[in-house]
Amino acid sequence: MMAKELFPEAQELRKGRIRIETIKDKVTEIIKKLKENGYGHFVMLSCVDWIKEGKFELVYQMWSYEYREHVMISIKIAREGDSMVTLRDLFPQIETYEREIHEMFGVNFVGNPRLGEFILEGWPHMPPMRKDFDTEKFVKELYYKIPEVKEE
Amino acid sequence: MTLNHDDWGKVARMMSKRSLWMVHFCTGCGAMEMPPVMTSRYDMERFGMHAMATPRQADVFLVTGYLAVKTLKRVVQVYEQMRDPKYVIGFGSCTINGGMYWDSYNTIKDLSKYIPVDVYIAGCMPRPEAIIDSFLKLMDMIDKGEAIGWKKYHKYYDQYKKNQRMAYAYRLDEVEDIKEDDAK
Numbered sequence: 001m002m003a004k005e006l007f008p009e010a011q012e013l014r015k016g017r018i019r020i021e022t023i024k025d026k027v028t029e030i031i032k033k034l035k036e037n038g039y040g041h042f043v044m045l046s047c048v049d050w051i052k053e054g055k056f057e058l059v060y061q062m063w064s065y066e067y068r069e070h071v072m073i074s075i076k077i078a079r080e081g082d083s084m085v086t087l088r089d090l091f092p093q094i095e096t097y098e099r100e101i102h103e104m105f106g107v108n109f110v111g112n113p114r115l116g117e118f119i120l121e122g123w124p125h126m127p128p129m130r131k132d133f134d135t136e137k138f139v140k141e142l143y144y145k146i147p148e149v150k151e152e
Numbered sequence: 153m154t155l156n157h158d159d160w161g162k163v164a165r166m167m168s169k170r171s172l173w174m175v176h177f178c179t180g181c182g183a184m185e186m187p188p189v190m191t192s193r194y195d196m197e198r199f200g201m202h203a204m205a206t207p208r209q210a211d212v213f214l215v216t217g218y219l220a221v222k223t224l225k226r227v228v229q230v231y232e233q234m235r236d237p238k239y240v241i242g243f244g245s246c247t248i249n250g251g252m253y254w255d256s257y258n259t260i261k262d263l264s265k266y267i268p269v270d271v272y273i274a275g276c277m278p279r280p281e282a283i284i285d286s287f288l289k290l291m292d293m294i295d296k297g298e299a300i301g302w303k304k305y306h307k308y309y310d311q312y313k314k315n316q317r318m319a320y321a322y323r324l325d326e327v328e329d330i331k332e333d334d335a336k
Binding site: 121123124128133139141142143145146147151 | 254256260311322
């Protein structure tokens, strides 16, 4: 069954591109249902920081080789004090995306045991991909302040 | 005719400048410019240079592009494994001032703050002709005894180490608690 038949509330952005906006408690169920109905390829999980709304948007992308259709499942969680459940039992590759998003945005995925240091080593500051992290200021106060080697 | 110590140094430099071996360690986009330089089109073996797999047998270290802090740890480790005399060529604008990564939170901006650099090549990316030109420049400097980056590293070791630790810790202060073996 195609995504439009499974979920009548889904938006069709254009042919072969479906967007489902939902809440975080329903995501596991939706992805499970899609997986059982021919959407066997989990493409990626990405995160968007909507700082004015105070929310993180998590987008789960899936693809069906059978129908040649791309489905995006989008949820919004609060920026502070919220969390998402891990989906690593459905598709093992989700674990890696969750680790990355945890490191770059600070989103907590409950049930993922490998959330720790991933790409950055010994990073002591705020997760760097958050919109309130001022990259330019950080660079000017760190790398440009490291002194040149003085020769006598 | 007898030769004194200085003369022997001159002879040694004249010999060593014609058999420079390069560490095969590529970071960033500069790695793309190396195959034409190494292979028959530009053929750096004309100058007695070729790539060597291990740092302990190499003389020249080409840092080919931007360095993330994580890569810097590996670069320093490779550099320290090389035997004296050793020479560093900073490759492209990323090693000079960060280049297009000037505001990236995770790349270092000026390589000479962390390890001594003998020759810089400007450009993004430098053409193979520029790379060959820098090799000739380095050979000339070795011949005249001007390529003394490795001596500077011994002399100002504390300053280089301090700068490296600042970058590893992403902080300007409290750098004492960073372990030396972080990069292992």
